Amino acid sequence: MGHCYVSASEYKTKKEQKWIEKDTKRYQFSYRNKVYRDKIRKKVMKRSTYIGSVPETDQAIIAAHVKYMQSGDFESVRTKQLHGPIRELIVGHHRLTYFEFGASLYFVRGFRKKTTKAPKSEIDYAEKVYKIMKNSK
Numbered sequence: 169m170g171h172c173y174v175s176a177s178e179y180k181t182k183k184e185q186k187w188i189e190k191d192t193k194r195y196q197f198s199y200r201n202k203v204y205r206d207k208i209r210k211k212v213m214k215r216s217t218y219i220g221s222v223p224e225t226d227q228a229i230i231a232a233h234v235k236y237m238q239s240g241d242f243e244s245v246r247t248k249q250l251h252g253p254i255r256e257l258i259v260g261h262h263r264l265t266y267f268e269f270g271a272s273l274y275f276v277r278g279f280r281k282k283t284t285k286a287p288k289s290e291i292d293y294a295e296k297v298y299k300i301m302k303n304s305k
Contacts, residue, residue, distance in 0.1 A: 218278035222262060230259050230278075237273055250286050254294045265294040269301050 219227060236244045237257070246258040250265070257264040257275075263286065266275045276294040279287070 226260065226262060230257075230262060230264070233257060233259050234264075234273075234275070250291050251295065253298055254291055256286055263290075265290050267294060267298045269298070274298075274301065 219230065222230070233245045234257070236242070247255050248258060249255050253267045255266055255268075257266060258281075261281050262278060263281045264275050264278045265286070266273055268274075274297070276297050277290060279290060
């Protein structure tokens with residue numbers, strides 16, 4: 169799994185700057201022994217993150233799907249292309265937007281699916297992160 173490091177200055181509005189500041193920290197995690205750990209602070213993640221807010225059984229299922237993807241086994245998981253390189257990992261009613269960049273997977277955000285279509289704001293945000301990653305290389 170890859171991690172995305174993005175400068176808040178890349179975004180024009182204060183709202184976008186808050187998003188990027190919050191989310192780049194939010195998804196730098198590792199999963200070991202049924203626990204998500206914040207890789208920056210080396211602590212167990214709090215329930216304020218999307219992954220931390222779902223039941224432990226769902227966390228384990230999501231982690232298993234991510235591990236399948238890390239090993240290159242995309243046939244064992246359900247994904248959907250949203251727009252261009254942006255895709256979503258589908259785990260029950262949970263969705264994680266991600267994209268492939270080089271040999272890494274970058275998970276942008278997670279959300280609970282409530283409608284038939286992915287929220288445009290989630291797709292737009294993932295596209296912005298992708299463009300920043302693409303332009304930084």
